[in-house]
Amino acid sequence: MTTTAALNADREVARVRDLKTPIGLAVFAIAALLMGFAFPRDGETTFRLSTGSDFIQLPALVVPTVGFVAAVAVLMVLMVFGALAFSFLHPRGKSPLWLVIVFVALALFAFLTWAAAGKTIPLPGLLIGALALSTPIIFGALGGVVSERVGVVNIAIEGQLLFGAFSAAVVSSVTGQPLLGLLAAMIAGMLVSLVLAVFAIRYIVEQVIVGVVLNVLVMGLTNFLYSTVLTANTAQFNSSVRFPSLEIPILSQIPIIGPVFFQQTIIVYLMYIAVFGVWFGLFKTRWGLRVRSVGEHPTAADTVGIDVNRTRFWNVLLAGAIAGMGGAYFTLDSVSAFGKEMTNGMGFIALAAVIFGRWHPIRATLAALLFGFATSLQSVLGIIGSPVPSEFMLMLPYLVTIFAVAGLVGQSRPPAADGKPYIKS
Amino acid sequence: MKLELRGITKKFGALVANDHIDLTVEAGEIHALLGENGAGKSTLMNVLYGLYRADGGEILLDDKVQHFAGPGDAMNAGIGMVHQHFMLIPVFTVAENVMLGHESTKFGGVLDLEGAREKVREISARFGFDVDPDARVEDLPVGVQQRVEIIKALSRDARVLVFDEPTAVLTPQETDELMAIMRQLKETGTSIVFITHKLREVREVADRITVIRLGKVVGEAEPTATNAELASLMVGRAVDLMVDKDPAEPGEEALVVRNLSVIDANNQYVVAHLNFEVRTGEILAIAGVQGNGQTELTEAIMGLQPRVEGSITLGGEELVGRTPRKVLDAGVGFVPEDRREDGLIAGFTIAENLMLDRSHSEPFVKSGTLQLETLATFAREKLEEFDIRAPGIETHVGKLSGGNQQKVVLARELSKEVKLVVAAQPTRGLDVGSIEFVHSQIVAARDAGVPVIVVSTELDEVVALADRIAVMYRGGIVGIVPGDTPRDVLGLMMAGETPKEAAA
Numbered sequence: 001m002t003t004t005a006a007l008n009a010d011r012e013v014a015r016v017r018d019l020k021t022p023i024g025l026a027v028f029a030i031a032a033l034l035m036g037f038a039f040p041r042d043g044e045t046t047f048r049l050s051t052g053s054d055f056i057q058l059p060a061l062v063v064p065t066v067g068f069v070a071a072v073a074v075l076m077v078l079m080v081f082g083a084l085a086f087s088f089l090h091p092r093g094k095s096p097l098w099l100v101i102v103f104v105a106l107a108l109f110a111f112l113t114w115a116a117a118g119k120t121i122p123l124p125g126l127l128i129g130a131l132a133l134s135t136p137i138i139f140g141a142l143g144g145v146v147s148e149r150v151g152v153v154n155i156a157i158e159g160q161l162l163f164g165a166f167s168a169a170v171v172s173s174v175t176g177q178p179l180l181g182l183l184a185a186m187i188a189g190m191l192v193s194l195v196l197a198v199f200a201i202r203y204i205v206e207q208v209i210v211g212v213v214l215n216v217l218v219m220g221l222t223n224f225l226y227s228t229v230l231t232a233n234t235a236q237f238n239s240s241v242r243f244p245s246l247e248i249p250i251l252s253q254i255p256i257i258g259p260v261f262f263q264q265t266i267i268v269y270l271m272y273i274a275v276f277g278v279w280f281g282l283f284k285t286r287w288g289l290r291v292r293s294v295g296e297h298p299t300a301a302d303t304v305g306i307d308v309n310r311t312r313f314w315n316v317l318l319a320g321a322i323a324g325m326g327g328a329y330f331t332l333d334s335v336s337a338f339g340k341e342m343t344n345g346m347g348f349i350a351l352a353a354v355i356f357g358r359w360h361p362i363r364a365t366l367a368a369l370l371f372g373f374a375t376s377l378q379s380v381l382g383i384i385g386s387p388v389p390s391e392f393m394l395m396l397p398y399l400v401t402i403f404a405v406a407g408l409v410g411q412s413r414p415p416a417a418d419g420k421p422y423i424k425s
Numbered sequence: 426m427k428l429e430l431r432g433i434t435k436k437f438g439a440l441v442a443n444d445h446i447d448l449t450v451e452a453g454e455i456h457a458l459l460g461e462n463g464a465g466k467s468t469l470m471n472v473l474y475g476l477y478r479a480d481g482g483e484i485l486l487d488d489k490v491q492h493f494a495g496p497g498d499a500m501n502a503g504i505g506m507v508h509q510h511f512m513l514i515p516v517f518t519v520a521e522n523v524m525l526g527h528e529s530t531k532f533g534g535v536l537d538l539e540g541a542r543e544k545v546r547e548i549s550a551r552f553g554f555d556v557d558p559d560a561r562v563e564d565l566p567v568g569v570q571q572r573v574e575i576i577k578a579l580s581r582d583a584r585v586l587v588f589d590e591p592t593a594v595l596t597p598q599e600t601d602e603l604m605a606i607m608r609q610l611k612e613t614g615t616s617i618v619f620i621t622h623k624l625r626e627v628r629e630v631a632d633r634i635t636v637i638r639l640g641k642v643v644g645e646a647e648p649t650a651t652n653a654e655l656a657s658l659m660v661g662r663a664v665d666l667m668v669d670k671d672p673a674e675p676g677e678e679a680l681v682v683r684n685l686s687v688i689d690a691n692n693q694y695v696v697a698h699l700n701f702e703v704r705t706g707e708i709l710a711i712a713g714v715q716g717n718g719q720t721e722l723t724e725a726i727m728g729l730q731p732r733v734e735g736s737i738t739l740g741g742e743e744l745v746g747r748t749p750r751k752v753l754d755a756g757v758g759f760v761p762e763d764r765r766e767d768g769l770i771a772g773f774t775i776a777e778n779l780m781l782d783r784s785h786s787e788p789f790v791k792s793g794t795l796q797l798e799t800l801a802t803f804a805r806e807k808l809e810e811f812d813i814r815a816p817g818i819e820t821h822v823g824k825l826s827g828g829n830q831q832k833v834v835l836a837r838e839l840s841k842e843v844k845l846v847v848a849a850q851p852t853r854g855l856d857v858g859s860i861e862f863v864h865s866q867i868v869a870a871r872d873a874g875v876p877v878i879v880v881s882t883e884l885d886e887v888v889a890l891a892d893r894i895a896v897m898y899r900g901g902i903v904g905i906v907p908g909d910t911p912r913d914v915l916g917l918m919m920a921g922e923t924p925k926e927a928a929a
Binding site: 284285286287289290292293296297299300301302303304305306307416424 | 474476495496497498500501506508511512513514515516517521524525526527528530533534535536577
């Protein structure tokens, strides 16, 4: 009897009931029920799918608010029971991912319908705003992914973004060349990284502390220069020349997607390339294999002749350059002037996106997009006037980030040697 | 390829780990480097491999002096190493691990994974390995991981291959297979350096034997030398290889384990449905290859595992569900398998470590204040009694040798009123003198009528100590057999065969 148990032990899996998912979904379903039945709102909700300048005009989508929200709420309740069934019947107690995705989409749609009763939601505007707000976070997250994959914790993303934004503004203002501004932003990001790399790798200082100090240092430095130099001569130093918007032929004419993704500046297009490039590089090339080996098991990398600390040094610099480009977005695309602390904590959100995205460039990008979408949603609803207090709406992006990081990630596994210096005897 | 080391010296601070070591390995020879833990074998090989820089001496390959700035240089010169702690990236596939550091690439630095897979398959076929190039290393059993290490070295055309304590993680059968692989490599002209402290293996496979003690070469031996000769050379004095113990006089059942299971964070049963009992005055050895649930079993007894099913009773008292504090209060002495991590606080003094588990009550603490006088007297007594070699009771434990650290742990755990002793890997990494001492203390506890559980992956230790042997495999107990069960039967049981199958 004991033998069979012994031989089968590795295949035996304890039955678990994962009630986290159904409970989480139930909270949303209750909220939907409240919106549908306890606080019904009359009228119709209009979703505008095209803007006036679009190549192909789509008709607006109009739904009756009360009926739609109530119907979706009932559907959501049914799906909660579905998730419960999965918890009890499925051997691992997990609800399938499609169920969660469909549920979240329904919940979002119901909320939009309810909040904008009698009004119009401009869907392209919502999405364009989402992408705009996501772009610097995506660059920051990619910088974080590269740095942490090679084994150096990068808390300094915020500083890299801020210094990038500042340098881009000044250089672009002085030279009149946005491209030089972009270059300056990358160099600025690398400078911040250089300090991080020297202290973390050469002098083995605790990386989190160096990162935090760098953020404060950059904030102080840019504030000082802003108030002493930039405000004294705004025309010369702080009126940057922005990148023009470039339409990509054909692609930009696709309804909804075209105007959102393909009528952008070169920085956004560089972002697409960077996302693909970091993903492809990390997982398909020699560079990536070595970067990941150094971040996972530096001693093993050393024993096959890879110079661990040199690899770390250069890739931390590369991470700074990528994050610096994100900084350029603020002053070369978004607005044409640098403002005090204008990155406004985006670097920390990028850090959350790195963790939420489990140190994977594509997943981190999706996490950044989620945050951008939540922020954009908050501002759109603020403009059209929603029944939810604006203070709550301002919290929305951060709430989404906390819930996403806490609830959906579960146990994410960082690179094994992340944050651990490599010391040879 | 002929390897020659001349006068290699390596110092770590004041410690001379290698003192003018000379070693010559002819082409196509299996040369065993025999020595106790801490004798300096691994240091020597890390110097050879370019991981450490020697303070003196030179390395010659085919009579040409070499200068290795790092492992890359050593590898390019044809030296390969199978490390004791595998140098594999757990989250990479076999092919990725094998290609790392000398990746062949296509246009634009894109990895040529197909080429790497082909290389793995080709080398596997040559040695009859069954290794899937796309398997993730962390999902592979340790025996297979070791083969990946061998493939990795061979894929770089290693002509000198160093095996650093390769059998520590293997079952006896896997060890035999490894020996066959070594002989096969030797046939093809590869020189092999085989580092070990296990005498039996050396005599079986080595062409020549060099013995190292305290960082110096103390002699060469032929494989025909007896175990006793090799052991005395290795230790520097005559060694009694058997533990002196009288037949056990088991009393009533003290520890009773019923249907015990441990579930890990991935919801896997890592210990499944165990049933056994330990009587007073008997040693039950838990044998098995590392990672078959032994660690989790001891942690379950100690209350260190969060998800435990079933029951563990000690003298009728239920232990499952208790905190470690309450388990200790029930009279359990515990020697954890990793003394540095779990047994001691390196930055504390010997005296402080001796009272770690008694910090909540008299006599060492009164009204929240340490009774330093009492503690000092107690610690001095224990220093004497357990032969702890240290300048004084105020010495930091981190500065002691492994053997003396383990004596501190034993002194703490055995100098209270124990009703059960659980000793996990009690002699791992210790020198022979300390091993003898630890074994005698464990036997003394048994003779005092205490039930004892000894968990060990070393078959020698199991056979020397056990009155009964329970063999664990994949979380279950394959069988419980008498202490005089032949080694080959135990070996087969460690690979999962039932006692009947194994004896057949």
